[in-house]
Structures are given as structure tokens and as C-alpha cells.
Amino acid sequence: MSTTTESVVSTEKRRVLFSRPKSLSDVVTHYCPGCTHGIVHRLVAEVIDQLDIEGKTIGVCPVGCSVLAHNYFNFDMAQAAHGRAPAVATGLKRSLPDSVVFTYQGDGDLASIGMAETVHAALRGEKITVIFINNAIYGMTGGQMAPTSLPGQVTQTSPYGRDIEAAGYPVKVCELLSGLEGVALAQRVTVDTPNHVRAARRAIKKAFDYQIEGLGYSIIEVISTCPTNWGLSADASMKWLRENMLPYYPLGVFKDIKAGAAAAGAAAAAGDANTAGDAGDE
Amino acid sequence: MAEKVLMKGNEALAEAAIRAGCKTFFGYPITPQTELAAYMAKALPPIGGTYLQAESEVAAINMVYGASAAGVRVMTSSSSPGVSLKQEGISYLIGADLPALIINIQRGGPGLGGIQPSQADYWQATKATGHGDGQIIVLAPSTVQEMTDLVALAFDLGDKYRTPVMILADGLLGQMMEPVELPETDGVELPEKPWALTGHGNSREKNMANSMHLDPQELEDSILERYERYLVIKQDEQLAESYLTEDADITLVAYGAAARVARSAVNKVRAEGISAGLIRPISLWPFSVDVIEQQVPISSDFLSVEFSMGQMVDDLRLVVDGRKRVHFYGHTGGIVPTPDEIADVIRRIAAGEKVNQVAFRSY
Numbered sequence: 001m002s003t004t005t006e007s008v009v010s011t012e013k014r015r016v017l018f019s020r021p022k023s024l025s026d027v028v029t030h031y032c033p034g035c036t037h038g039i040v041h042r043l044v045a046e047v048i049d050q051l052d053i054e055g056k057t058i059g060v061c062p063v064g065c066s067v068l069a070h071n072y073f074n075f076d077m078a079q080a081a082h083g084r085a086p087a088v089a090t091g092l093k094r095s096l097p098d099s100v101v102f103t104y105q106g107d108g109d110l111a112s113i114g115m116a117e118t119v120h121a122a123l124r125g126e127k128i129t130v131i132f133i134n135n136a137i138y139g140m141t142g143g144q145m146a147p148t149s150l151p152g153q154v155t156q157t158s159p160y161g162r163d164i165e166a167a168g169y170p171v172k173v174c175e176l177l178s179g180l181e182g183v184a185l186a187q188r189v190t191v192d193t194p195n196h197v198r199a200a201r202r203a204i205k206k207a208f209d210y211q212i213e214g215l216g217y218s219i220i221e222v223i224s225t226c227p228t229n230w231g232l233s234a235d236a237s238m239k240w241l242r243e244n245m246l247p248y249y250p251l252g253v254f255k256d257i258k259a260g261a262a263a264a265g266a267a268a269a270a271g272d273a274n275t276a277g278d279a280g281d282e
Numbered sequence: 283m284a285e286k287v288l289m290k291g292n293e294a295l296a297e298a299a300i301r302a303g304c305k306t307f308f309g310y311p312i313t314p315q316t317e318l319a320a321y322m323a324k325a326l327p328p329i330g331g332t333y334l335q336a337e338s339e340v341a342a343i344n345m346v347y348g349a350s351a352a353g354v355r356v357m358t359s360s361s362s363p364g365v366s367l368k369q370e371g372i373s374y375l376i377g378a379d380l381p382a383l384i385i386n387i388q389r390g391g392p393g394l395g396g397i398q399p400s401q402a403d404y405w406q407a408t409k410a411t412g413h414g415d416g417q418i419i420v421l422a423p424s425t426v427q428e429m430t431d432l433v434a435l436a437f438d439l440g441d442k443y444r445t446p447v448m449i450l451a452d453g454l455l456g457q458m459m460e461p462v463e464l465p466e467t468d469g470v471e472l473p474e475k476p477w478a479l480t481g482h483g484n485s486r487e488k489n490m491a492n493s494m495h496l497d498p499q500e501l502e503d504s505i506l507e508r509y510e511r512y513l514v515i516k517q518d519e520q521l522a523e524s525y526l527t528e529d530a531d532i533t534l535v536a537y538g539a540a541a542r543v544a545r546s547a548v549n550k551v552r553a554e555g556i557s558a559g560l561i562r563p564i565s566l567w568p569f570s571v572d573v574i575e576q577q578v579p580i581s582s583d584f585l586s587v588e589f590s591m592g593q594m595v596d597d598l599r600l601v602v603d604g605r606k607r608v609h610f611y612g613h614t615g616g617i618v619p620t621p622d623e624i625a626d627v628i629r630r631i632a633a634g635e636k637v638n639q640v641a642f643r644s645y
Contacts, residue, residue, distance in 0.1 A: 054482075070492055075481070076489045076490070077491075078351050078491040079494055081371065087340075091344065095306060095353075116338060
């Protein structure tokens with residue numbers, strides 16, 4: 001009798017420390033081993049769970065590796081034409097101003113074919129959140145040069161390395177957008193270490209908070225990997241990201257209308273400022 | 283009967299849309315449709331609607347996609363070159379089964395072309411309004427009153443069949459002023475849209491607006507399901523007007539502004555004793571097959587009159603199928619033929635001549 005009682009007590013004391021977020025569907029994703037899409041999907045889902053907004057959230061997925069994201073999130077999702085996610089999100093948000101609308105876009109989608117939609121959604125201060133996956137390559141189509149491919153980077157369509165004379169310079173999206181009125185938050189993060197993952201989660205949370213507060217357009221750029229098309233193992237990809245991507249795309253807060261432009265600039269200049277500007281909310 | 287007001291075609295389209303419950307508009311300036319967007323920019327904000335001038339036609343049609351996915355009644359308007367830019371988005375609307383009203387106030391082309399009235403986008407509207415296996419309903423008004431009347435029908439058809447609908451007019455109709463009787467403002471009942479992306483509210487399964495099916499079987503099944511809706515549309519939604527066709531030896535077939543000229547020509551030759559009539563397709567897709575089929579036993583000759591090099595005439599030939607003679611007369615590039623020109627063509631046909639002519643050149 002006493003043994004049974006103890007067993008009940010011990011069960012009640014158990015706590016769930018880790019589980020699948022409610023906002024993430026219970027399906028196997030198509031992402032390659034070592035790809036960071038899975039981490040970022042999870043962070044977005046965790047934030048939406050934390051804010052308890054899955055019932056009023058509408059996501060817009062792009063064309064690119066995350067084209068199937070509509071299958072992976074447990075809330076209403078629209079699949080947009082290549083690059084047009086900010087326009088689709090604009091139509092959704094203007095029609096349902098009380099909803100929470102975000103786009104999830106890769107570098108080709110956001111910074112090449114969809115640059116006009118991106119810049120003008122930012123200029124209008126659309127109250128949407130943009131999760132921008134920058135892995136410096138077109139993944140879905142098999143490894144072509146992206147608008148964010150690094151100088152000298154070898155891809156299927158830059159087989160001799162990206163030649164700046166011929167192909168121009170990679171675009172630094174957060175730096176570009178931070179100069180625009182209408183942008184409430186522009187922050188670059190990565191997910192190569194547990195600390196960086198936690199900081200990325202805080203940044204994503206802040207981006208959704210700013211939308212909910214009606215402050216304007218918020219974008220979180222996540223420096224990401226593509227082991228398959230970089231031709232590297234998962235481990236080596238993280239190393240390549242740190243050694244090549246982060247020097248060109250420094251982490252930091254490039255615009256935060258709450259912190260003020262000066263503070264944001266200082267944070268960006270501080271190098272690894274993945275945690276800059278965050279009070280910490282976990 | 284409501285009071286008649288004098289309105290431009292473009293303005294009448296806008297006012298009729300608002301009265302049909304459309305309070306959401308995305309567009310981009312282009313001649314000769316700009317009065318429509320300007321009307322919306324003035325009229326929508328005071329009634330709590332959404333007017334947004336997009337950065338491009340491409341963005342505008344994708345904003346339409348988002349708003350339609352959200353379940354609201356939404357429209358955009360443009361003219362020929364702008365509609366070309368919208369084609370990508372129209373294909374995605376088709377693929378995601380989203381309703382929307384698209385207005386094309388046609389001008390002459392190709393390329394930048396001109397800004398005068400044209401009907402050169404018939405093929406684009408009815409055959410190739412975007413990549414992939416898909417169609418949209420296309421309605422062609424010929425008066426400002428009809429522009430007004432077709433708007434509510436276009437929205438209703440779009441909702442009923444979950445498809446984009448185009449009103450295909452031209453710069454002549456868009457710019458001209460005529461007296462119109464506007465529809466009543468109250469009593470518009472918008473249908474429930476259980477498929478809309480409104481946030482699941484933790485009370486239903488998630489909804490998706492999606493045109494992608496990587497599994498070929500799934501894609502084929504989705505296209506077949508849509509095609510079966512098209513069969514119903516073809517059977518139930520043909521719209522055409524017949525004028526003096528009961529005894530017509532020569533039947534003119536013309537739509538939109540060209541039908542106005544054709545009708546005047548019919549009246550002229552009737553006064554001379556030539557029995558001509560006019561079939562005016564109002565639905566261009568579905569094409570007015572049935573009324574033309576009924577006319578085949580009656581008429582010896584059919585004459586398509588268009589502001590183009592001859593596009594709808596292809597559909598006319600498919601229906602007539604070689605059983606009777608089919609003639610074509612047109613002007614293109616923004617030139618509107620006169621009733622006298624058309625009357626002369628009818629006289630030549632009555633005299634036994636075969637006509638296939640644009641401007642004054644025979645082909």
C-alpha cells in the first residue's frame with residue numbers, strides 16, 4: 001500500500017523537459033543531415049508556442065529548400081511563388097490585421113528574385129516577420145550560385161569561384177534593410193552552437209513580439225549550412241560557416257527601433273553580437 | 283428603379299466591385315485603367331477597406347493571392363503589359379484554387395505597344411493566362427452598364443468555382459462615359475469560406491493555400507478535379523446575346539466594344555435588305571459554343587469582327603467546324619473600325635466573297 005502511494009507521488013513529480021513543440025507537425029522532414037532548417041523550424045515553432053499564438057498565426061513558405069514548410073508547421077500556411085512571399089504576406093496581413101504573419105525564405109528567394117518584394121515590404125513597414133535562411137547557395141536546385149554566395153565560392157554555376165568582376169558582390173541583407181524606414185528589427189544570428197541557438201531563439205521571439213506590438217517589419221537572418229551542396233560533412237559545414245560566412249556576414253543587431261540606431265550600430269560593430277540587444281527571456 | 287448616373291467604365295467597375303462587397307484592392311498604375319485604381323484609392327479608406335499601390339504588377343497579384351487566401355473578396359486591375367506580369371500570380375491562384383477578380387482594360391501590343399483600345403489579349407486571357415493546365419473564367423462587357431453588372435457575377439462565379447475570373451474590356455470601354463444604374467448597396471451576402479487561412483483558432487485542422495504537388499499522381503488528381511469543375515462551367519456558365527439572328531444569313535460574332543460597331547453595321551445592312559445578325563459572346567471562357575452551334579443551320583456565313591489580327595475567330599472556326607464559311611475582319615494596334623467598314627464587308631460576303639482582312643489588307 002505504501003509502495004503504491006510512493007509510486008504515484010514520484011510520477012506526479014515528473015516534469016516534461018523536452019518535447020515536440022505543438023506548432024511543429026509530427027512528420028519527417030526532407031532536410032539533409034547537418035542542414036540547419038530543422039533547428040530554425042523548431043525555434044520558430046517554440047516561439048509561437050511560447051507566445052500561444054498558433055491559432056492566429058499564418059506562415060508563408062517560399063520556393064527553395066523550405067518549399068515544403070507548409071507540411072511541417074501546425075498552423076495555417078500559404079505557399080508562395082518564388083520570391084513573392086512578402087507580397088503574399090502583405091495580402092494576408094492587410095486582410096487579417098489581428099493575425100500574426102511570417103514568411104520563411106531562403107537567400108535566392110528573398111535576396112535575388114524577391115528583392116523588390118522584400119525591400120518594398122520593409123519600406124511599407126508591413127507588420128510581418130521574416131525568417132531569412134542564408135546559406136550562400138541554391139539548395140533545392142542542386143547548388144547554384146546565390147546572391148549571397150561568397151567571393152571565390154565554388155558552386156555549380158560559379159565553377160571557377162564567384163568572380164566579383166562578372167557576378168558582382170554578395171548582398172548583405174540586414175545591412176541593406178537597416179537603412180530603410182519601416183524596419184523595426186533587423187538582426188543576424190546563426191545556430192552553430194547551443195549558445196547561438198539560444199540567442200537565435202531570443203531574436204526570433206523579439207521579431208514576433210515587435211510584429212505583435214505593431215512596430216513594423218522585422219527580419220531575422222540566420223546564417224545557415226548546406227552540407228550537401230557545399231560538399232562537406234555536417235561538422236565540417238559548421239566549421240566552414242564559422243570560418244567563411246561569419247567574417248563576411250557578421251552577427252548582430254543592425255536595426256532595432258527600441259534600442260535606437262546608435263546602439264544597434266555599436267552592437268553590430270562588436271563582432272559576435274549574436275546576443276546583443278537581448279534582455280534574455282528564457 | 284435606381285437613379286442613373288453618368289460614369290466612366292473604369293469608375294463603374296470600381297464602384298460595382300465595392301457594392302459587391304469587395305473592399306480590398308491591389309494594383310499598379312497603367313494606362314488606360316488608372317481611373318479604376320484612383321477610384322479605389324479614394325473610396326476604400328473611408329469605408330475601412332484596403333487600397334494598396336504595389337511596387338509592381340507582380341507584387342500586386344501576389345498580394346491578391348494572400349488576401350484571397352485570407353478569405354476576403356479581392357480584385358486587381360491592369361492593362362495588357364501589366365496583365366502579362368500578373369500571369370505568374372494568376373497561375374498560382376489557379377493552382378491554389380483561389381478566387382479573385384482581375385480586370386484587363388486592353389491596349390494594343392505586343393511589348394509596350396500603344397494605349398489605344400485593343401482586343402489583342404483574347405488568346406492570353408482564354409488560352410494562356412499562365413503556365414500549366416488551367417483556365418480562368420473570362421467575361422467581356424460591351425457597355426458601361428454591363429461592366430457594372432458583370433462585376434458581382436464575376437465575384438460570385440469565382441467563389442462558386444474557386445477560380446480567378448477576368449473581366450476583359452478595353453481602353454474604349456474603360457474611358458467612355460455612359461449612364462449606368464448601379465446595383466443596390468445592401469443585401470450582399472458573401473459565402474462562407476471554410477478553406478480560408480484565418481488562423482485555425484485551435485478549433486479546426488490547419489488550412490493551406492498551395493499549388494505544389496511533387497507526387498505526379500497527386501498533381502494529376504488535383505488537375506483532374508479542377509478540370510471537372512471546368513466541365514460544369516462550360517455547361518452552365520455560357521453567356522451570350524443574340525441580335526436579329528433568327529433569320530440571319532450572315533451572322534457576325536463580336537464581343538466587347540467591337541460588338542457595338544458590329545451591331546451598327548448589322549442595322550445598316552438590314553436597312554438595305556441584307557439579313558445579317560449578331561452573336562455577342564459575353565463569356566469568352568467558357569466560349570459561347572451553344573448559341574453559335576444553334577446558329578450553324580440558320581446562317582450560310584459567319585463573320586468575326588475583332589480589334590486584333592484575328593484571335594476569337596479561331597474559337598468560332600472550331601464551333602462551325604467547316605460546315606459554313608467563316609470570315610474575319612479586324613483592325614489592330616488601337617484602331618477601331620467604323621460601322622461603314624464592317625457594313626461594306628457584310629455586303630461583300632452577301633455577294634459571295636470570302637473575306638479575311640485586317641485593315642484594308644487581305645490575307
